[in-house]
Amino acid sequence: MELIESITDTCRKEERQAFDELVHRHHKQAYNIAYRMTGNHTDAEDLTQEAFIRAFRFFGQYRRELPFENWLYRIMSNVFVDMLRRRPKVQIRSFDQPIQTEDGEATMEIADLAPTPEESVLSNELDARIQSALMTMPEEFRLAVVYADIEGLSYEEIADAMRCSIGTVRSRLHRGRKILRERLKTYASG
Amino acid sequence: MNCHRLSSLFSAYIDGELTGVEMIEIRNHLEGCPACRDELDNVRAVKRLVGRLRTAQPSRDLSTRICASLDGVAPYSFLRTWAALWQGTFRKLSPTAMAVSLAALGMVVYTARGIDEQITARANAPIVAAGPSLTMPVAITFNQPDSRNLRVVFANRGANNQPNRWIIPASD
Numbered sequence: 202m203e204l205i206e207s208i209t210d211t212c213r214k215e216e217r218q219a220f221d222e223l224v225h226r227h228h229k230q231a232y233n234i235a236y237r238m239t240g241n242h243t244d245a246e247d248l249t250q251e252a253f254i255r256a257f258r259f260f261g262q263y264r265r266e267l268p269f270e271n272w273l274y275r276i277m278s279n280v281f282v283d284m285l286r287r288r289p290k291v292q293i294r295s296f297d298q299p300i301q302t303e304d305g306e307a308t309m310e311i312a313d314l315a316p317t318p319e320e321s322v323l324s325n326e327l328d329a330r331i332q333s334a335l336m337t338m339p340e341e342f343r344l345a346v347v348y349a350d351i352e353g354l355s356y357e358e359i360a361d362a363m364r365c366s367i368g369t370v371r372s373r374l375h376r377g378r379k380i381l382r383e384r385l386k387t388y389a390s391g
Numbered sequence: 392m393n394c395h396r397l398s399s400l401f402s403a404y405i406d407g408e409l410t411g412v413e414m415i416e417i418r419n420h421l422e423g424c425p426a427c428r429d430e431l432d433n434v435r436a437v438k439r440l441v442g443r444l445r446t447a448q449p450s451r452d453l454s455t456r457i458c459a460s461l462d463g464v465a466p467y468s469f470l471r472t473w474a475a476l477w478q479g480t481f482r483k484l485s486p487t488a489m490a491v492s493l494a495a496l497g498m499v500v501y502t503a504r505g506i507d508e509q510i511t512a513r514a515n516a517p518i519v520a521a522g523p524s525l526t527m528p529v530a531i532t533f534n535q536p537d538s539r540n541l542r543v544v545f546a547n548r549g550a551n552n553q554p555n556r557w558i559i560p561a562s563d
């Protein structure tokens with residue numbers, strides 16, 4: 202029995218080493234997404250850590266033909282939703298309010314905010330503005346926007362990560378971007 | 392097509408997620424509608440803004456902390472193997488493979504003690520007489536990338552002092 206235990210132990214150690222390697226390789230990317238989802242460093246680190254713990258726990262369910270990131274996205278979406286459920290809402294929002302279409306003037310302002318192709322990274326100030334605009338939208342819209350525009354996922358991949366239909370992804374992105382534009386317009390004109 | 396209905400597709404349009412027909416429809420409309428072209432520019436600008444956000448950096452020791460926190464975590468992989476076997480993997484196996492995995496299953500349940508407290512079943516350790524190099528299977532995992540192939544690890548060691556392993560392919 203000792204022998205059997207030592208072999209089982211070896212297998213477990215091998216699996217653990219493989220997983221540690223995945224943590225080192227993917228934690229920065231995971232943290233970045235988590236940061237954009239939660240909007241702050243502490244929650245982002247908690248979310249990242251919790252996601253990896255859950256991934257490890259269910260590592261046996263991970264289908265190896267799928268990229269590890271895609272599997273991690275799915276877990277992160279779940280952990281994020283659980284996290285929100287556990288915590289009292291900080292902001293009170295009314296999601297059902299229709300968003301007004303903006304006039305031509307605002308149109309110009311937002312287009313002006315966008316960096317030219319040469320500017321690869323935004324200024325701190327603009328970065329903070331966009332993040333706070335992200336925080337004002339419903340979480341499922343925010344997640345869709347983060348996956349699409351930061352991670353560059355296809356609608357199919359987002360649907361998989363968020364466990365919803367492609368049609369839902371389409372509508373979340375449409376509405377999410379509309380909200381963003383509206384918020385950024387307010388900032389720009391104010 | 393009217394501008395309002397069309398603009399609801401702009402988001403998917405810039406993501407390249409529309410059907411060919413819809414794409415063409417939009418392109419044709421845009422040619423004659425400056426208002427929609429502005430609208431589209433806006434959606435595109437929003438997408439570009441989000442895409443240019445800085446990459447947020449975690450604390451330097453985050454990955455180390457995550458790995459350390461895994462020490463107390465028990466993976467469910469053995470449970471999964473067990474469940475998958477019950478759920479009909481057998482049907483895909485040849486009779487020999489099935490016999491071996493059935494025997495191995497007993498061992499998995501045995502070795503899973505303590506790994507996952509959810510498994511309470513006990514089984515006697517069966518002896519598999521499938522060849523001179525094979526004795527007691529101690530673990531079954533799915534072989535990658537085809538998860539239908541089972542990898543059985545046996546208790547004895549081969550020439551290189553590695554545990555003997557046997558890949559059981561899924562039969563058709």
Ligand SMILES: [Zn+2]
Nearest residue numbers: 394424426427
């Ligand atoms: Zn139009």
